[in-house]
Amino acid sequence: xxxxxxxxxxxxxxxxxxxxxxxxxxxxxxxxxxxxxxxxxxxxxxxxxxxxxxxxxxxxxxxxxxxxxxxxxxxxxxxxxxxxxxxxxxxxxxxxxxxxxxxxxxxxxxxxxxxxxxxxxxxxxxxxxxxxxxxxxxxxxxxxxxxxxxxxxxxxxxxxxxxxxxxxxxxxxxxxxxxxxxxxxxxxxxxxxxxxxxxxxxxxxxxxxxxxxxxxxxxxxxxxxxxx
Amino acid sequence: xxxxxxxxxxxxxxxxxxxxxxxxxxxxxxxxxxxxxxxxxxxxxxxxxxxxxxxxxxxxxxxxxxxxxxxxxxxxxxxxxxxxxxxxxxxxxxxxxxxxxxxxxxxxxxxxxxxxxxxxxxxxxxxxxxxxxxxxxxxxxxxxxxxxxxxxxxxxxxxxxxxxxxxxxxxxxxxxxxxxxxxxxxxxxxxxxxxxxxxxxxxxxxxxxxxxxxxxxxxxxxxxxxxxxxxxxxxxxxxxxxxxxxxxxxxxxxxxxxxxxxxxxxxxxxxxxxxxxxxxxxxxxxxxxxxxxxxxx
Numbered sequence: 001x002x003x004x005x006x007x008x009x010x011x012x013x014x015x016x017x018x019x020x021x022x023x024x025x026x027x028x029x030x031x032x033x034x035x036x037x038x039x040x041x042x043x044x045x046x047x048x049x050x051x052x053x054x055x056x057x058x059x060x061x062x063x064x065x066x067x068x069x070x071x072x073x074x075x076x077x078x079x080x081x082x083x084x085x086x087x088x089x090x091x092x093x094x095x096x097x098x099x100x101x102x103x104x105x106x107x108x109x110x111x112x113x114x115x116x117x118x119x120x121x122x123x124x125x126x127x128x129x130x131x132x133x134x135x136x137x138x139x140x141x142x143x144x145x146x147x148x149x150x151x152x153x154x155x156x157x158x159x160x161x162x163x164x165x166x167x168x169x170x171x172x173x174x175x176x177x178x179x180x181x182x183x184x185x186x187x188x189x190x191x192x193x194x195x196x197x198x199x200x201x202x203x204x205x206x207x208x209x210x211x212x213x214x215x216x217x218x219x220x221x222x223x224x225x226x227x228x
Numbered sequence: 229x230x231x232x233x234x235x236x237x238x239x240x241x242x243x244x245x246x247x248x249x250x251x252x253x254x255x256x257x258x259x260x261x262x263x264x265x266x267x268x269x270x271x272x273x274x275x276x277x278x279x280x281x282x283x284x285x286x287x288x289x290x291x292x293x294x295x296x297x298x299x300x301x302x303x304x305x306x307x308x309x310x311x312x313x314x315x316x317x318x319x320x321x322x323x324x325x326x327x328x329x330x331x332x333x334x335x336x337x338x339x340x341x342x343x344x345x346x347x348x349x350x351x352x353x354x355x356x357x358x359x360x361x362x363x364x365x366x367x368x369x370x371x372x373x374x375x376x377x378x379x380x381x382x383x384x385x386x387x388x389x390x391x392x393x394x395x396x397x398x399x400x401x402x403x404x405x406x407x408x409x410x411x412x413x414x415x416x417x418x419x420x421x422x423x424x425x426x427x428x429x430x431x432x433x434x435x436x437x438x439x440x441x442x443x444x445x446x447x448x449x450x451x452x453x454x455x456x457x458x459x460x461x462x463x464x465x466x467x468x469x470x471x472x473x474x475x476x477x478x479x480x481x482x483x484x485x486x487x488x489x490x491x492x493x494x495x496x497x498x499x500x501x502x503x504x505x506x507x508x509x510x511x512x513x514x515x516x517x518x519x520x521x522x523x524x525x
Contacts, residue, residue: 101241116268132268
């Protein structure tokens with residue numbers, strides 16, 4: 001227990017006041033206050049992008065974005081969850097796409113409305129240069145679009161803040177797909193692994209798991225190797 | 229000398245030949261154009277509404293990038309060179325609006341408050357034609373290895389390079405900057421009455437008919453005056469006068485095709501650079517048969 005652990009702060013969850021320990025993340029603080037997450041929570045490790053949250057600090061006009069599982073609460077913080085952003089997502093066949101600017105504009109013509117206001121960048125909890133991602137797509141620079149958006153979690157905060165109603169995370173995803181297919185091309189290790197799967201290298205192990213009873217499976221899951 | 233270069237979206241997509249030939253021609257003259265490492269759309273059209281701050285953010289953010297490049301020593305001056313007439317016009321007009329209206333400048337600064345630096349308003353926006361004029365036409369002439377002898381070129385200015393006064397690169401009624409360049413390249417300048425007329429601009433998206441009318445008028449005038457080729461400094465003009473010749477021919481069966489090229493392509497050609505750098509294979513219609521006929525390639 002740290003020295004700070006007894007310190008309490010006041011937060012407002014969707015307008016309702018709660019007093020919570022100061023050393024909790026937004027997600028844990030909300031659970032402490034009695035909320036139960038059915039949507040808007042996933043990996044709890046800052047990787048999945050499910051817990052998008054907007055907040056405003058006491059005395060500030062700035063509306064900021066965060067992942068609830070990563071951001072620590074602060075005294076006087078106003079919090080609202082954005083568990084889902086209703087965005088249009090195109091379905092396309094990657095084989096039919098041309099790797100240039102026209103593809104971005106055909107799939108997502110609204111990117112031409114970008115005003116370079118940078119509101120998306122301000123909203124990003126991953127500190128990505130979101131506006132530069134959209135702008136690189138506009139001029140057909142697939143490599144830059146893919147690289148700048150590599151750490152995107154598709155949390156949706158940029159999309160709900162954009163005054164031009166652009167969905168930057170879909171642009172990044174399209175770019176990364178075209179980058180992999182048309183610019184980098186297939187990599188040797190992936191092709192090798194696909195061949196191993198097809199040759200049945202993992203069949204025995206999978207069949208073993210399929211046949212196992214539920215309590216043993218649970219035990220295996222609980223004692224599995226995990227990344228630190 | 230290292231000068232900040234703002235290419236704009238079109239020079240990276242449908243007008244790549246403008247970008248390629250510009251960098252090659254400038255390099256041949258010892259002008260090192262350094263493309264900004266971060267840039268966004270110019271804003272496309274300058275906001276004319278007085279209370280519109282939002283539309284100034286795009287152009288002014290680019291000018292802030294120029295200032296940052298100068299401060300970190302990547303370029304020598306607080307100056308940026310643009311090629312596309314639309315980019316040039318938008319960047320320069322927005323800069324002027326920012327400097328003329330302290331209230332507006334304050335609002336713009338507040339809206340860009342997540343930037344590491346604050347834009348001072350001191351960046352100078354220049355068109356490459358102006359850069360060349362300032363250096364002196366003799367410098368251009370001295371670099372010419374293959375004069376464009378016998379090539380009759382009609383310079384087409386369009387709207388945004390000349391208007392409004394105080395923004396344009398030359399006198400809007402009687403410009404000569406384009407003519408001066410062509411003369412230094414050894415070409416024969418063809419004057420024609422429609423060189424400052426509008427090409428139809430963005431009507432090309434939804435009123436192709438209007439653009440076909442205008443292109444027909446402009447190009448027929450240039451041809452009547454004896455032009456072999458029309459030179460332009462604007463990707464949208466190039467598109468409307470070049471690619472749209474298909475629509476012109478449909479509507480006006482008597483019309484016959486004429487190549488449209490960027491002035492930087494003519495520079496690269498006269499400087500004796502190869503096709504990789506003149507990028508003359510990328511224009512529509514193809515100017516190479518004519519240039520071969522003239523013995524220039």
